[in-house]
Amino acid sequence: QSALTQPASVSGSPGQSITISCTGTSGDIGAYNYVSWYQQHPGKAPKLLICAVSDRPSGVSNRFSGSKSGNTASLTISGLQAEDEATYYCSSHTHTNTRYVFGTGTQVTVL
Amino acid sequence: EVQLVESGGGLVQPGGSLRLSCVASGFTFSNYEMNWVRQAPGKGLEWLSYISSTFNTKFYADSVEGRFTIFRDNTKNSLYLQMNSLRAEDTAVYFCARDHQNTVSADYWGQGTLVTVS
Numbered sequence: 001q002s003a004l005t006q007p008a009s010v011s012g013s014p015g016q017s018i019t020i021s022c023t024g025t026s027g028d029i030g031a032y033n034y035v036s037w038y039q040q041h042p043g044k045a046p047k048l049l050i051c052a053v054s055d056r057p058s059g060v061s062n063r064f065s066g067s068k069s070g071n072t073a074s075l076t077i078s079g080l081q082a083e084d085e086a087t088y089y090c091s092s093h094t095h096t097n098t099r100y101v102f103g104t105g106t107q108v109t110v111l
Numbered sequence: 112e113v114q115l116v117e118s119g120g121g122l123v124q125p126g127g128s129l130r131l132s133c134v135a136s137g138f139t140f141s142n143y144e145m146n147w148v149r150q151a152p153g154k155g156l157e158w159l160s161y162i163s164s165t166f167n168t169k170f171y172a173d174s175v176e177g178r179f180t181i182f183r184d185n186t187k188n189s190l191y192l193q194m195n196s197l198r199a200e201d202t203a204v205y206f207c208a209r210d211h212q213n214t215v216s217a218d219y220w221g222q223g224t225l226v227t228v229s
Contacts, residue, residue: 001173003155036216038156045206045220046156052214089156093215097170099146099161100215 004029004090004103011109017078020106022090023071028101030071034093037066037075041086049088050075077108085110113137113219115207120224127197127228133190133207133221141185144210146217147192149203149226157203160192161210175201197228 005023012018022029022037029035035053038046048057050066053073063078073092077084090103119131131147147159160181161170169181180193190207204225208217 032215034215036211036214038217040156045222046208046217047220048211048216048218051211051216051218055214057211057218091156091158091216098158098172099170100148100158100217102148102156102158105155 001028001094001096001098001101004092004101006088006090006103006106008104009107009109011111012077012080013111014080014082016080017076018080018108020075020077020088020090020108022073022075022092022103024073024092024101025071027096028071028092028094029068029073031095032093033068035066035068035073036091037064037073038089038091039084039086040089046089080110082110084108113209115209115219115221117205117207117221117224120205120226122227122229123197125198125228128193128195129197129226131192131194131205131207131224131226133192135188135190135209138209140183140188143212145181145183145190146208146210147179147181147190148206148208148217148220149201150206150223151200151203154203159205162190194226197226199228202226202228 204223211218
């Protein structure tokens with residue numbers, strides 16, 4: 001199972017909005033509404049930001065939002081803050097016996 | 112408070128074995144599906160293995176199928192990963208992660224344990 005494709009890096013200024021894309025196939029993102037997004041700071045465990053394409057778990061800021069169109073999912077961070085500087089990973093369920101396939105990861109830089 | 116604490120990592124020679132443990136607290140462990148995910152140094156996340164709450168279903172990534180075995184002991188609130196025939200490319204931080212019910216996502220993660228194969 002190949003990893004989902006994300007841009008290596010995205011940057012933005014404080015207060016701006018940025019969007020990270022996550023491209024899969026008709027066998028993963030396109031087939032299931034089980035896309036999730038994670039934030040990982042260096043040396044830390046990943047943190048779940050978005051599940052089921054667009055649901056935010058309790059405690060996650062509403063500055064994070066998710067969507068999906070066809071085989072591509074997106075994470076939007078609005079009102080960018082310095083603390084948002086981290087690596088972001090998407091994941092999706094797949095049609096194989098793989099529970100999750102993760103994206104390649106996107107480093108977000110706050111300018 | 113939900114907590115997952117991994118242990119068992121360390122330095123092992125190629126071809127060797129290691130057993131990782133993950134002790135859960137703060138929730139009813141037996142009700143949740145669990146996973147192992149790893150991250151090689153400077154690399155991305157790689158899902159490795161899944162086990163259902165009732166043990167009946169297990170999945171593995173192709174990269175570890177036949178070498179790694181996931182199992183759990185609900186009486187001890189513990190998840191395990193038995194790793195055999197270890198290779199240099201298995202060097203990584205290994206995380207246990209709880210499945211967020213019905214969403215195929217991982218809502219709680221341990222801090223990770225480092226496995227070095229050299």
